[in-house]
Amino acid sequence: MGRVTLITGGDGYLGRRIAAKLLEETDSRLLLWLRAADASAFLSKQDVLAESFGRFEGRVEYCYGDLTGESPFDGIEPASICRIVHAAAVTRFNVDEGTARRVNIEGTEKLLRFAERCGALERLGLLSSIYASGMRAGPIPETPFVNAGFANHYESSKWAAETLLFEKYAHLPWRIFRIATAIADDANGQVSQHNAVHNTLKLLYYGLISTLPGKPGTPMYLVTGDFAADAVCRLMSVSGSERIFHVAHRREQSLSLDELIALVFEVFGTDEFFRKRRIPRPLYVDEEAFELLHSALGAFAGGVVNQAVDSVAPFARQLFITKEVQNANLIAALGRDPAPDASAVVEATCRHLVRTKWGREKDRVS
Amino acid sequence: MNREVFVDHIGYALGEVTRTVEETGSRGDLLSQPDVLREAGFCVHHVSGPRQTAYDFARQAVQTVERELGNVGAIIYSTCIPANANIGRADAYLESRDVKNLMDFPASHLQSDFGLDRAIVIGLSQQACTGLLGSLRLAQALLRSEPETERVLCLTSDRFPEGALYEQSYNLISDGAAACVVSLAPASFRLLAAHGITNGALAQASDDETAGSFFAYTHRVIQETLAKAGLQISDVAWFVAQNMNRKATDILARLLKFDPGRAVSPTLPEVAHVISGDNLINLKYLAERGQIQGGERVLLCMAGYGLNWQCVILEKT
Secondary structure, three states: OOOEEEEEOOOOHHHHHHHHHHHHHOOOEEEEEEEOOOHHHHHHHHHHHHHHHHHHOOOEEEEEEOOOOOOOOOOOOHHHEEEEEEOOOOOOOOOOHHHHHHHHHHHHHHHHHHHHOOOOOOEEEEEEEHHHHOOOOEEEOOOOOOOOOOOOHHHHHHHHHHHHHHHHOOOOOEEEEEEOEEEEOOOOOOOOOOOHHHHHHHHHHOOOOOEEEOOOOOEEOEEEHHHHHHHHHHHHHOOOOOOEEEEOOOHHHOEEHHHHHHHHHHHHOOOHHHHHHOOOOOEEEOHHHHHHHHHHHHHHOOHHHHHHHHHHHHHHHHHHOOEEEOOHHHHHHHOOOOOOOHHHHHHHHHHHHHHHOOOOOOOOOO | OOOOOEEEEEEEEEOOEEEEHHHHHHOOOOOOOHHHHHHOOOOEEEEOOOOOOHHHHHHHHHHOOHHHOOOEEEEEEEOOOHHHHOOOOHHHHHHHOOHHHHOOOHHHHHHHHOOOOOOEEEEEOOOHHHHHHHHHHHHHHHHHHOOOOOEEEEEEEEOOOOOOOOEEOOEEEOOEEEEEEEEOOOOOEEEEEEEEEEOHHHOOOOHHHHHHHHHHHHHHHHHHHHHHHOOOHHHOOEEEOOOOOHHHHHHHHHHHOOOHHHEEOOOHHHHOEOOOOHHHHHHHHHHHOOOOOOOOEEEEEEEEOOOEEEEEEEEEO
């Protein structure tokens, strides 16, 4: 196949977008590695992707494996790989410790060992998170993090994967892309994959929760999937010595938690169903009170509430921490300040969520 | 200037059958697991005997304060379940097609049974669990607006119908009644403020929606009541909660920046949620044990279907 870019998690939220960007905007040849337990699962996933990428036939190939397996990349010819984007990961805040370790840490090490065998490797991009900084407050520089404790296993596993790279595989031509939380696919607010943010918004819209953990002034780092994918594609190509990039905006460009909630309620308030129900803005509670609420709801409340609160709870501690994310490397590499307008993205996202009732109804506008 | 209004002489009655949460769970009368309700603070509850009616509870509760009734000018009789505001037989209506069987009002019987001949009767049946606090508000207004009225008997009485679940919005329910006297004559507690909020759009809220709206609306009704009284939460010595999940009371105290040790529902384990009567039953418990000192302010709050939230601030004289 010649010089090929391998994208792990090629059917995942970011992997798929990165693949689409590279296909549309470069002449790269791609090998999309998909997580699949067997050939049947692989073929179904491949069929879905082939529908999207059919017009790039000849430039895309597919393979599969499982990061928790013995040798997930054995089927790939290392000599053909010149670039790797490692997007495969479990990104749920409520991932359990074992899964986070097996997939995000041990799985990454398997990828790094494979990368060592790729003699023509020019660039290895590791997708990480700004929350690999864990409980660290204050300036969050584009440098390796020390262990400052973590709010959940997702964060600790991303930090551990980075540390593994620094300590054992620093000889590889690596770059790390620490991405903020994706709130929407694009600036139009389309949402194809729900996470803790969307689950929280759902609870608020339906009046199922009237308290939120956190401090009103905590900055929220939210980006779109398109923005993240675009940045990763460009950062894989640019020259320069910087190797860690924050794919996020800075504090002064972000909304605080309270500004976010105010905007969310302003948008929700344009919806008659919501407005009529006079759902009040939530009250901010401390960590202990939220934990009380979480444990009480865990015992009593219905499935939807439980699932949503469960997905939010592991991230709750972050809502008390003021991080000042720095992105000088990102700006220098891209030659511009690319952060999308946070208010516009949040507003569009909320409108989409309300229109589609969190994906239950077809979006007639789009 | 508004005349001072006082609250005193609290009495109550409970269903004659006492069951543990496990016993009720095994009867299939709960939605949650018994251990979950026990973890929430509930141990036993009280349900009606086969022949006990809601009106029986009302009579029993009033009997405990009968000597204190004096010259009652009004009876405000609240029920959570509207059906408890009629003691007529449903089958009598079906047989006769005469709607007077649907208007056999317990407040009228109470007036007669206790010889409260001067009292007018007022039914309050659409404020659910907040009805008793709502009746204090109405009593205050009545006493201030009608000089000839000096005392008002407020009471609430409910029993669940046969076959009903005894869990509502994650609370274990007891059948029972509570009563008190609201008067112009100085008595144990001065009524400083009474306030309520209704959100009719949530009239048919699910248990999750009821729980979901609880903190924000309860916080709001408390803040508005404090403002009405010209007080800050720091001016309040006791927050007497309804008998609900103890964790909810703790969370509310934290939201209010109030000492959780003084946010109390002391009868929660043994009395459970007596529908609209919890606050006063808890207040009676504290008062009888001398825990409330003269000059201390007590905040009582209740949430109920409708959805309604009501709050009252009292001051121990």
